[in-house]
Amino acid sequence: MADDLIFYTNPMSRGQIVRWMLEEVGAPYQTQILGYDDSMKGADYLAINPMGKVPAIVHRGKVVTECAAICAYLADAFPDAGLAPPLEARADYYRWLFFAAGPLETAVTNTHAGWVPSAEQQRMVGYGSFEKALDALETAVAGKAFVAEGRFSAADVYVGSQLDWGLQFGTIPTRPAFEAYVAPLRERSGYRRAKEIDNGLIAELQAASPA
Incomplete structure (x- = not known):
């Protein structure tokens, strides 16, 4: 279920690393897009990552931050994807x-x-x-x-x-x-799926921003 795995990101961030990893894993996930000056610094997200930075994931109620840690965690959490050696x-x-x-x-x-x-x-x-x-x-x-x-x-x-x-x-x-x-x-x-998703989100954000 997508609700089991929630991905907090901004497409113009290191979240692109985790997006790629998630696409390699192939498990369903939910994406929450955060803004640098508002929701990323809001109380709800600071309760997840006190650093107020993305990316972060919440998997079955457990929080993981830091890109390398998230990549290693996802490889172990979804072993069928074969993304970690024995x-x-x-x-x-x-x-x-x-x-x-x-x-x-x-x-x-x-x-x-x-x-x-x-x-x-x-x-x-x-x-x-x-x-x-x-x-x-x-x-x-x-x-x-x-x-x-x-x-x-x-x-x-x-x-x-x-x-x-x-x-x-x-x-x-x-x-x-x-x-x-x-x-x-x-x-x-x-990689290509991840870039397509994030590039699309970047275009949406840019279109919505004031000129």
Whole structure:
């Protein structure tokens, strides 16, 4: 039932990552669109996510926030979708899923914001330097269709989303290994369905906004 799984999002947000994951899972879900300046900061949603940010899901009354956590949770909650490797084969799955959610995203965000750690600060920050984070990411995807166990998984949804977004908007520089990894992910039916839904919602929001 769609009421068992509620997805809180804004189409112009990291919610696009979770939308893709939901489309790969294939289970029915209900979407709640929130506005940045109103409902996202309202008491009802703050009771779900005190950060006042999207995305979030509520599955059978349980709240999950943070994109990587949501992807990992959905892979386990819906095992028939085959989006997580067997427990004994999850080393690369967890490694790269959480590398992309932690060091990589922080490196990209800080660099885009104009903050570059000094040589001394690189010892303190979790990603070292932007280039080191990109080099590590390249080892995860170079020559591979998928980052874990030779099969598509929730880790590819998250890593693929980070690269897809970064390459599109220029926050991650183009490398042949990155382009080769992302290109077939963009052809997946789940990815295409998710983009069609969110692009349609973006168009609706833009049409409804004052000129």
